[in-house]
Amino acid sequence: MxxxxxxxxxxxxxxxxxxxxxxxxxxxxxxxxxxxxxxxxxxxxxxxxxxxxxxxxxxxxxxxxxxxxxxxxxxxxxxxxxxxxxxxxxxxxxxxxxxxxxxxxxxxxxxxxxxxxxxxxxxxxxxxxxxxxxxxxxxxxxxxxxxxxxxxxxxxxxxxxxxxxxxxxxxxxxxxxxxxxxxxxxxxxxxxxxCGRRQEFVVGGLTRLKGRDAVGALLLGVYHEGHLLFCGKVGTGFSDRARRELYLELIPHQCAASPFRSIPRERQVVWLHPQAVAEVSFTQWTNDHRLRHPVFHGLRSDKAANTIVRESPMKQSKPKRGKARTSRRHEVSDSSVRFTHPDRVVFPEQGLTKLALAEYYEAVADRILTHDSHRPLTLVRCPAGRAGKCFFQKHATGSMPDALPRAAVSEDLKEEPYLYLESEAHLLWLVQLNVLEIHVGNSRIEQLEQPDRIVIDLDPDPAVPSSAVVSAAFLVKEAMEHLGLVPFVRMTGGKGLHVVTPIRPKLGWDEVKAFSAALSKVVAAAQPDRFVTVMTKKKRSGKIFIDYLRNGRGATAIAGYSTRARAGAPVAVPLRWDEVASRFGRTAYTVANVPRRLASLKEDPWEGYFDSERPITRQMIRAVGM
The missing domain is CATH 3.30.470.30 (DNA ligase/mRNA capping enzyme)
Known part of the structure; x- marks a missing residue:
């Protein structure tokens, strides 16, 4: 029950x-x-x-x-x-x-x-x-x-x-x-x-019908990088009754100045605080980013104004093949996101530009969002590219685009804002913020206190050969399967492997961390000359650190298909178990070749992941000695 x-x-x-x-x-x-x-x-x-x-x-x-x-x-x-x-x-x-x-x-x-x-x-x-x-x-x-x-x-x-x-x-x-x-x-x-185009827009102003307290037209906008951009006005689709009722509803929100980044050339406008959201259909976007033939359909009281961005439909086609383009075009297919310094080189060894990195994330967006949407993010930002100074960032700041969604997370007796992903556009905004690594938590924002997966990070000492890391991954796999869990594996973009198992989000952080620690210690105890479960560098010499600490509250792991801020533009890549031995340590997956790999696959390497969630049962807990 x-x-x-x-x-x-x-x-x-x-x-x-x-x-x-x-x-x-x-x-x-x-x-x-x-x-x-x-x-x-x-x-x-x-x-x-x-x-x-x-x-x-x-x-x-x-x-x-x-x-x-x-x-x-x-x-x-x-x-x-x-x-x-x-x-x-x-x-x-x-x-x-x-x-x-x-x-x-x-x-x-x-x-x-x-x-x-x-x-x-x-x-x-x-x-x-x-x-x-x-x-x-x-x-x-x-x-x-x-x-x-x-x-x-x-x-x-x-x-x-x-x-x-x-x-x-x-x-x-x-x-x-x-x-x-x-x-x-x-x-x-x-x-x-x-059928046709239709989306929500923020209402930033209105015009009056001459001589009447009724709406003539609404001035519309969408958010981009924290600014409200003017998209045009809509004056059709209203009944006479709707024009009067809308005026009475919106006029209390009147303000003195335009909320739009660039003031529209409109006369006798009543500016409004950008709080109301209108649903509008239209035939197309013009080249100057205005709506053609817009029609009003109603206000949306169930949508927050600060979440409204220009929508971009997902394509059904396969990921792009070949090299990422390095043109000077300042936008990718999601035209709600434009880039400053698109030709800036972010990975100098490959001459890889910011725009080319954005095109890579377009190609893998569906893969990332399938597993890592709605998870709190920790980011590695490199404003001058990989060769410059990089830093970790956990909390959202006021300088970040308002269109990037945020979740309040309790931390040290207060709430801190964390970013999370919902769409391809959000990934592209991270590129604009010079993000070179995306790390995610093990829970989703809807159930922050109940993790839905366990990540075991196999982190080898530099002297350990790749074949030993592969062997360790299979030992963790066997231990998980013995308990009734279903393991998946990914290359981290570094020298290690992650073994990941989806779990039913029922237990809290402390219970899941304790379980993952006990599981790791069971594996390590079987071959203490090869494994260690403590971080002390002296004890890790010549061994593989079985890192269960990524399963604690606030901890993160690299997202699948995220780039790493390392030479060569490496990528964290999910694998099938039957290709681990032949790929790990022998194939370097990078921004350049991952889209080609995905285009050649007949099925996702993690096919069946969401059907593999298992509850952590009392029997499992007893089996690892808790």
């Missing part, structure tokens, strides 16, 4: 430029409403936003329906929408029924449910999506619900489904991997493909 958690951060979809195809995908219509998790505990229903705010009082009809579900405990994932007769969902009408500030209970709103996370004491997150949907149908399929609906899905030709959805005037589709577990992160297992 698993207790129903107070809150579970929702899984988020990655924006994609085309529809993924294949037998492992299903497709849903992209809804235009408010994402809500429904938490049901013995008839007590709470509707929670993606940020954990309780909106139950806004949707009493939905809560009343959910109270009747034949469940004791459950956690559903879905979206509150107003559906028009033609099947489209209307966000503006949803806002009207809620009141502009969510001040009244909405009527006539439906809750479309597309996932089941927990049911009657069973945590379903590890189950494949298709099985979770089957369980959802079991509890919702036979009931006569006024407001609760199962979100339909389609299996088959995804491209044709997308084409038909766009023809009907829908917003787009969501593609989901049928075999994937539920993960509280943004990942490629869920992909959103939009």
């Amino acid at each position: 698993n207790a129903l958690e107070p809150f579970c951060a929702p899984q988020l979809a990655q924006l994609a430029s085309s529809v993924p195809t294949g037998s492992d995908w299903l497709y849903e219509i992209k809804l235009d409403g408010y994402r809500l998790l429904a938490r049901i505990d013995s008839g007590d229903v709470h509707l929670l936003t993606r940020n954990g705010h309780d909106w139950s009082d806004r949707f009493p009809e939905i809560c009343a329906d959910l109270e009747r579900l034949p469940v004791r405990t459950a956690l559903l994932d879905g979206e509150a929408v107003v559906v028009l007769p033609d099947g489209r969902s209307d966000f503006q009408e949803l806002q009207h029924r809620l009141g502009r500030r969510g001040g009244r209970a909405a009527v006539g709103v439906q809750y479309h449910v597309f996932d089941l996370i927990h049911l009657d004491g069973e945590d379903l997150r590890e189950h494949p999506l298709e099985r979770r949907k089957e369980r959802l149908i079991e509890i919702l399929g036979e009931g006569q619900w006024q407001t609760v609906r199962i979100c339909d899905y389609f299996i088959g030709d995804g491209a044709l489904f997308f084409e038909e959805s766009c023809r009907r005037g829908l917003e787009g589709v969501i593609a989901k991997r049928r075999s994937a577990p539920y993960r509280s992160v943004r990942s490629r297992d869920w992909q959103k493909i939009k």
